[in-house]
Amino acid sequence: MKELNQKSKFNIPCNGNQKLKTQILRVTEDVELNTLLKMSNITAIDRLGYNDHGPTHIKIVANSALRILRLLTKKGIVPNIVKDYKDYKFQNEDAEIIVVLSAILHDIGHAVHRERHELLSAIFSEKIIDRLLDGLYKKEEKAIVKFETIHSIYSHEPNIRPTTLEGGIMKVADALDMEKGRARIPYQIGNVNIHSLSAMAIEKVEIFEGKERPVKIVIYMSNPAGIFQVDELLKQKVKTSGIAQFLIIEARLLKKGQGKILKSFKF
Numbered sequence: 001m002k003e004l005n006q007k008s009k010f011n012i013p014c015n016g017n018q019k020l021k022t023q024i025l026r027v028t029e030d031v032e033l034n035t036l037l038k039m040s041n042i043t044a045i046d047r048l049g050y051n052d053h054g055p056t057h058i059k060i061v062a063n064s065a066l067r068i069l070r071l072l073t074k075k076g077i078v079p080n081i082v083k084d085y086k087d088y089k090f091q092n093e094d095a096e097i098i099v100v101l102s103a104i105l106h107d108i109g110h111a112v113h114r115e116r117h118e119l120l121s122a123i124f125s126e127k128i129i130d131r132l133l134d135g136l137y138k139k140e141e142k143a144i145v146k147f148e149t150i151h152s153i154y155s156h157e158p159n160i161r162p163t164t165l166e167g168g169i170m171k172v173a174d175a176l177d178m179e180k181g182r183a184r185i186p187y188q189i190g191n192v193n194i195h196s197l198s199a200m201a202i203e204k205v206e207i208f209e210g211k212e213r214p215v216k217i218v219i220y221m222s223n224p225a226g227i228f229q230v231d232e233l234l235k236q237k238v239k240t241s242g243i244a245q246f247l248i249i250e251a252r253l254l255k256k257g258q259g260k261i262l263k264s265f266k267f
Contacts, residue, residue: 040110102152201226
C-alpha cells in the first residue's frame with residue numbers, strides 16, 4: 001500500500017482547482033485514511049476473496065467521477081452544491097471536491113466489514129473530512145461540503161438512490177471500475193464464477209464527451225462474457241443513480257483491434 005504514500009502516484013487532474021490540489025496532498029499524508037484503505041483491502045481481498053477496494057480502486061473511481069462531472073458541467077448541467085446553496089456562492093470546483101473526496105472515502109467501511117460498509121464509510125469519514133477541509137472553508141460552508149460528501153458516500157450502493165448530481169456521478173464512477181486488473185486477484189486465488197470470469201473479459205473502460213447525450217461510456221471486452229458486468233452490475237447502479245438521462249453506454253467486443261458494438265444502452 002506504500003503507493004498511496006507517494007504523492008506523485010495519486011494522479012488527479014486538478015486543472016487549477018487549488019482546493020482540490022490541497023485535498024490530494026492531504027490525502028497522501030493522512031495516516032488514518034491510508035491505514036483504513038489498507039485494512040479495506042485486507043477485508044475485501046484476503047478475507048473475503050473479493051476484488052480491490054483499496055488505493056488502486058479509489059484512484060480509478062476518483063478520476064472517473066471527476067471526468068464525468070466536468071463533461072456534465074461543460075454542457076451546462078449544474079451540480080447540486082451550486083444549485084441548492086445559492087447564498088453561499090459555491091462553484092463547480094466545490095462539486096469537484098465532493099466527488100473526489102467521496103470517491104476516496106466511499107469504501108473505507110470495509111476496514112470493519114463488507115456488510116453495510118456504505119454506512120460505516122459515511123460514519124468513519126466525518127472526522128477525516130474535517131481534517132482534509134480544515135482552513136479551506138468557513139465553518140458553515142465546511143459543514144455543507146462535508147455532509148454533501150457523506151451523502152455521496154452513503155448512497156453509492158445499488159439500492160440507495162442519491163438525491164444529488166454529485167452522488168449519482170460517484171455511484172456510476174464506482175461501477176465503472178470493472179477492468180480485468182481489478183478481478184485478477186480473486187480469479188488467481190480460485191474464485192472462478194460468472195463475476196470473476198465476466199470481469200476478466202473487460203479490457204478497457206473509456207469515458208467520452210457524447211453527441212446525443214453529454215457522456216458516452218464505452219466498455220471494451222475480449223469475449224461476450226463481459227456483458228454480464230454491464231447487464232447485471234453496471235445497469236443496476238446507473239438506474240438508481242439519478243443521472244442515467246445524461247449517459248449512453250456501449251459494450252464493444254474487441255476483434256482484431258476493432259470494437260464491434262454488442263449493446264448500446266439508454267435509460
